[in-house]
Amino acid sequence: MKFVDEAYIDIVAGDGGNGCVSFRHEKYKEFGGPNGGDGGRGGHVYAVADVNLNTLVDYRYARRHEARRGEHGMGSDMFGAAGSDITLRMPVGTIISDAETGAVLHELLEPGEPVLIAKGGDGGFGNLRFKSAINRAPRQKTPGWPGERKSLKLELKILADVGLLGMPNAGKSTLIAAVSNARPKIADYPFTTLHPNLGVVRVGPEQSFVIADIPGLIEGAAEGAGLGHQFLRHLQRTRLLLHIVDLAPFDDAVDPVAQARAIVAELKKYDPGLHAKPRWLVLNKLDMVPADERAARVKDFVRRLRWKGPVFEISALTREGCEPLVRAIYQHVHAEQQASQPPAEPDPRFADSGDVPH
Incomplete structure (x- = not known):
């Protein structure tokens, strides 16, 4: 590798x-x-x-x-x-x-x-x-x-603010290519990503965060199946996890809800602390769902998964919905960074007088 x-x-x-x-x-x-x-x-x-x-x-x-x-x-x-x-x-x-x-x-x-x-x-x-x-x-x-x-x-362990996780071909590489400067290999077969990719997402002047594309997980990854188990450690230092779900799989027999539950189970098996990290649900490939069926399919998916957290609907290929997602991520990461910094110590020169330096 x-x-x-x-x-x-x-x-x-x-x-x-x-x-x-x-x-x-x-x-x-x-x-x-x-x-x-x-x-x-x-x-x-x-x-x-x-x-x-x-x-x-x-x-x-x-x-x-x-x-x-x-x-x-x-x-x-x-x-x-x-x-x-x-x-x-x-x-x-x-x-x-x-x-x-x-x-x-x-x-x-x-x-x-x-x-x-x-x-x-x-x-x-x-x-x-x-x-x-x-x-x-x-x-x-x-x-x-x-x-x-x-x-x-x-x-x-990669130092990234945001980590992408999901099944192979969920669209993680397409998403990181759409929103960042990373150019990962993209193809229509499983395990396209063989090593983590890092990308810097620019939101505005001096506003950015680092996103990591981790190889796709499959059921049993925590025990060594597939490729994802080799890279789960890289998600441990992230501030936020994006759970990418393919809402329009090629195989009609594949249930996206079952796949999403399998990913959550693998995280919990590998590291309970990783499972407890903030995690957002990103429903991808909406461009492959008829426009009149999107709202119903999203609502049904969230209901069956019993998901209570934030949900974003995007198409990484057409970049539909990507901008609101990126801005929400930056606000979350920025708030986490501010909360983790120690409070500034008062200037001892103004401790007695009560004056504040201008």
């Missing part, structure tokens, strides 16, 4: 350099003191989120990453140089966990912010460190400390 959202890597931070035993040798100075320097620190291993990456495919083939060790200490009070650090660039939304215990170590949510994932070993002490009033010529030194070694699991 082109989209890789899971990888295992081994990282090795650099070992510290060894300390040095050395004594000063100068003309006319018979008893030069100790001048052995410390070893250098081993290189650290950092991870940083890069907005230009959207897959972990680089780590599928390059599994081992090592930082350089520190240089050994030398005479003449010279300390060894620190080993070069290495930085592993990963997509925003990557979760770094211990491959053996499963414990989550870091989540890369802020682009450009480096996170230390393996610390380089400290350098060893040279004999200059051991000089004292009673030990004028120490011959002790210590080796460098080893750097950290870890086996890590990398898991990517």
Whole structure:
């Protein structure tokens, strides 16, 4: 698959350099003191989120990453140089966990912010460190400390505001192509989408949100059937789920209500928290329903599904009803973003006077 959202890597931070035993040798100075320097620190291993990456495919083939060790200490009070650090660039939304215990170590949510994932070993002490009033010529030194070694699991969860879910061929790819800058592959056979697609929806100047098209689910996806089970994790960070339903399936024997219930059941099996997320019902392909039958078919569908939430009627192909849907989504996402931000702290300069800065 082109989209890789899971990888295992081994990282090795650099070992510290060894300390040095050395004594000063100068003309006319018979008893030069100790001048052995410390070893250098081993290189650290950092991870940083890069907005230009959207897959972990680089780590599928390059599994081992090592930082350089520190240089050994030398005479003449010279300390060894620190080993070069290495930085592993990963997509925003990557979760770094211990491959053996499963414990989550870091989540890369802020682009450009480096996170230390393996610390380089400290350098060893040279004999200059051991000089004292009673030990004028120490011959002790210590080796460098080893750097950290870890086996890590990398898991990517897409950071999107809105996630599309639904059965294969429900029209999710057509909808994301109609409202955003994404251009997913679209065809008339199941499982057209083989990897998640991200699109930015522009509502107005400085008004936008990110929408993710997740591969279609089928019944049994939570247990591993089909393709959707591989990507359900990407819906966990969204603020809103759009449940796309094909209201005019090609096969008359297919019941859209039964398909919609199957999707809801898969969400609940996979993650109750995901099932509890805000979810809107989007009835698609109305252009394939006769105009005089639309209202009755929508009413019958909502009644049989016993749906109490928001309902939108659209045709992703003709873009009918898409604009009201997009504006409603933006208002919801914007309200969620405002609610999640901490309240602004008052300016301490105006705390006593009660004045408000203009």
